[in-house]
Amino acid sequence: MSQDASTEGDLRNTGLSLKHDREWDYELDRIVEAVEERDATKVGLQFPEGLKRRGPAVADDLRALTDDDVTYMLSGQPCYGACDLDTYLMRRTDVFVHFGHSPMKESDKIIYVPLFSNVDPFPMMEDAREELPEEDVGLVTTAQHMNRFEEMREWLEAEGYTVHTRKGDDRLTHEGQVLGCNYASADIDADQVLYVGGGKFHPLGLAMEHPDKKVVIADPVNNVVTVADTEKFMKQRYGAVHRAMDAEKWGVIFCTKIGQGRWDMAEKIVNDNDNAYLITMDEVTPDRLRNFDMDAFVNTGCPRITTDDGPQFHKPMLTPGEYRIAVGDEPLDSLSFDTFHGTW
Amino acid sequence: MSQDASTEGDLRNTGLSLKHDREWDYELDRIVEAVEERDATKVGLQFPEGLKRRGPAVADDLRALTDDDVTYMLSGQPCYGACDLDTYLMRRTDVFVHFGHSPMKESDKIIYVPLFSNVDPFPMMEDAREELPEEDVGLVTTAQHMNRFEEMREWLEAEGYTVHTRKGDDRLTHEGQVLGCNYASADIDADQVLYVGGGKFHPLGLAMEHPDKKVVIADPVNNVVTVADTEKFMKQRYGAVHRAMDAEKWGVIFCTKIGQGRWDMAEKIVNDNDNAYLITMDEVTPDRLRNFDMDAFVNTGCPRITTDDGPQFHKPMLTPGEYRIAVGDEPLDSLSFDTFHGTW
Structure with a gap:
């Protein structure tokens, strides 16, 4: 297994871990x-x-x-x-x-x-060029590479690209920034998006949120260029929805972390479904849910727990949108990535 | 492995779990x-x-x-x-x-x-008699058997025993009650103590706190009578203290759970030792401590995490008293069980 493949779907591996002996400015x-x-x-x-x-x-x-x-x-x-x-x-x-x-x-x-990274993004961006054949390209990165975002844009423009960027919504601080749960900065007019940063956590979310776009990963932390492939995750999502269709008893998780609470969403599910039970917790883990004798769970907290850690739970674990499909309120083809907007 | 042995040192198994299809009064x-x-x-x-x-x-x-x-x-x-x-x-x-x-x-x-148990304690108390040869006997139990505490006392008296009981301190609600961290109710004038209740969690703590007393376990949940044997735990404690004697960097855990905070104790250790670092958390788990590059840890939170789960941590994990031994402030023979007193 390559160093790169091992970072897939690991929530702890979002590019900040100590792969290189990097120096950070702790201010x-x-x-x-x-x-x-x-x-x-x-x-x-x-x-x-x-x-x-x-x-x-x-x-x-x-x-x-x-x-x-x-x-x-x-x-x-x-x-x-x-x-x-x-x-x-x-x-x-x-x-x-x-x-x-x-x-x-x-x-x-x-x-x-913010702890800006001092790795050089340009060698991997150079390698990424052959995966980006069109003129229009979106550019996104994470907080720790933001210090070089303008340089990245200029580099792409010098290479002849028309670069599309935007600031997403008020959950985000910077133009071109992505979070694990928010890819509004990629709502741009280009069919290909270049993600510069460590790991596959962010670009896989981006590709799930924007299935119509090609997401190219220039990873200067692991020194690798790849194209985000969501097939495994999407199969898992459809599998989880199908397995949950027979569920009677639903556990509805309300996450108590300050930036992950979606109370109205959780309360509505419980009010509309007599077989739904509201469960509150901060860390949403397989161990904690095993204590509850439910047929399926719907997680109103971090969507990445659901998509990335989903298979580790003893029962199907769905996003709120997937729940609506499983109970028959929405058609199967409405399945989409769950994102968070706003603050708290 | 008998059903009984499997309950040793498992913090989740304190006699409330669903071994029998018991009925509880949820009030x-x-x-x-x-x-x-x-x-x-x-x-x-x-x-x-x-x-x-x-x-x-x-x-x-x-x-x-x-x-x-x-x-x-x-x-x-x-x-x-x-x-x-x-x-x-x-x-x-x-x-x-x-x-x-x-x-x-x-x-x-x-x-x-409180969820009082409806199991009959007397058959196991009958079996426990042969392990209790002396006339004086202490009697302790847990919250869920408190509803029959007076009956237990009367039963023992009818068998000819002089029964010694007391209410511990203000951390406890009832006469004769023990907690995993408080055995003040066994500070009585008898060399043998009868514990009535499920699992070994409480009687092992009692035997560690009172090493001079014989602790007989009448377990009406698992239908077994045993004598508490702390040898394995005590060997682990001495082993952990010895391994920690070479430690330079200490992680000092302050537990943020409402009834487990001992701030003055944690702060004093950090103030007195330049190589000690204060770490705050609610659940104290091996996973969470693995993130910190320390040589040893001292846990000012729940002592049962330290004694019962200790071997699962990647570095020696000591109670505050054991820490004082490891750094040379107290002699090895001062090693004793860590208890909690008062509320918050």
């Missing part, structure tokens, strides 16, 4: 300034999974730069995005720093440190 | 009354792991007894005790019901439904 000055300005004695630090092991060294650096009476607390909660703030730690610290994601919602309390 | 009338009195529209229901699959049926029964506009929400968070309230759900519901544990702290918001 310590900005954090120290906030600590001093607020006379902070408690500072919370939250890192995504792939960077958690850098946390103690960052805490050491900060300790050396601030007063002895400042206590640094590392969040040990799983973290998969800016939707996934450690609100417990945030509420109990004077300064709360969230690393590795761009702001989903600005707040005086939170310092977002 | 629906008391819940319905609270719903009506408070004009509740949102009701949260939290069950311990072994009873979670009964949740939907309880919700059905409550739906039939209350207005259509009441929404019932089942907590999908893991739950191992009254220390482990789903505070998210509690804060967002008009009535919050916690099943299966006795109150650790009374509150108008929370309805505690």
Whole structure:
């Protein structure tokens, strides 16, 4: 198995993990300034999974730069995005720093440190050219490559492409940015889209959301160019919907993570279906759902848990749209990728 | 492997799980009354792991007894005790019901439904007699057998025993009650203690806390009588302490569960040791700690995670007392079981 194939469908592998010994700019000055300005004695630090092991060294650096009476607390909660703030730690610290994601919602309390990558995207973009035969091309990337987005655009234009980009909606910070649950920045007038970034997590979501477009992956982290292929995932989706069609008892999951709650959607399903039960949790895992004797589940939280981790659950796990197909409210050909819009 | 042996050291198996088709009294009338009195529209229901699959049926029964506009929400968070309230759900519901544990702290918001067992304890108590040769005997049990505690005492007295019982401290509701983290009710003047209840989880903790006493287990759930044997656990504890003696970098876990926080203890360790890092989380799991590159961990949260799940972690995991031994502040022979006192 190639290094590349192993990143498919692994939620922890979104391009931030430590494949290379990359250097990140933790923006310590900005954090120290906030600590001093607020006379902070408690500072919370939250890192995504792939960077958690850098946390103690960052805490050491900060300790050396601030007063002895400042206590640094590392969040040990799983973290998969800016939707996934450690609100417990945030509420109990004077300064709360969230690393590795761009702001989903600005707040005086939170310092977002995006951690821009220093890998060179152009060799892989060069290799990606032969997969992009048309003149019009969309360009998208993730938060950590945003610092070079304009350079990427200029490079493509110099190669003769007409580059289409847009800022999606208010869930996104930057022009051309994609999230695992939001590909509105690819709603552009081109049949081919170039994704620059690590791993297959984002481009597979993009290809599921935009099945009519060719999604080319220039991955400067794993040094590979591929074309996103959603066939395996789509087969799994149709399989899960079909298996759920006989379900009587439904577990309806309401996710309690700050940026993943879709209450109205969850409540409507439960109100309309006497055999649906509302279950609340933060981490949606196979272990936790095994405790409930349901025939199928519908997840109103992170859609990537449903599509990427779906086969690990003991019963079919559907998105809200797939649920409507399974219960006969919508036709099978309405199946589409589940996305999140707005903040909280 | 006997059914009995399989319950050892499994935190999910504390006697509430569905081994027999037992009937529980969910005290629906008391819940319905609270719903009506408070004009509740949102009701949260939290069950311990072994009873979670009964949740939907309880919700059905409550739906039939209350207005259509009441929404019932089942907590999908893991739950191992009254220390482990789903505070998210509690804060967002008009009535919050916690099943299966006795109150650790009374509150108008929370309805505690203890779920008393209907199994007959006396056949196993009869069998336990031959392991209890002395006249003085301590008697302890768990919340779900409390409804027959006085009958048990009378039965033992009729058999000629002098029965010693006490109410521990304010973490406990009842005379003679034990928790996984608190055995103050066994601080009595007898060298032998009879534990009546399901599983080995509680009596093993009791025997570790009171190594000078013989702990006899009358288990009416699994129909077995045994004597608690802590040798395996104690060897693991000494092994973990020895392996941690070379540790440089320490992860200090502060548990964010409402009844498991020992902030002063965690903060003191971090303040006194420059190589200690504070890590906050609710569920303390091997997966979550693997993200941190530490040489050893000290867990200020639930001591049973440390003693019962300890070997599953990738690095030595110590209680706060064991930490003091490992860093040389206390002698090896001070090793003792870690207990929790008070509420929050």
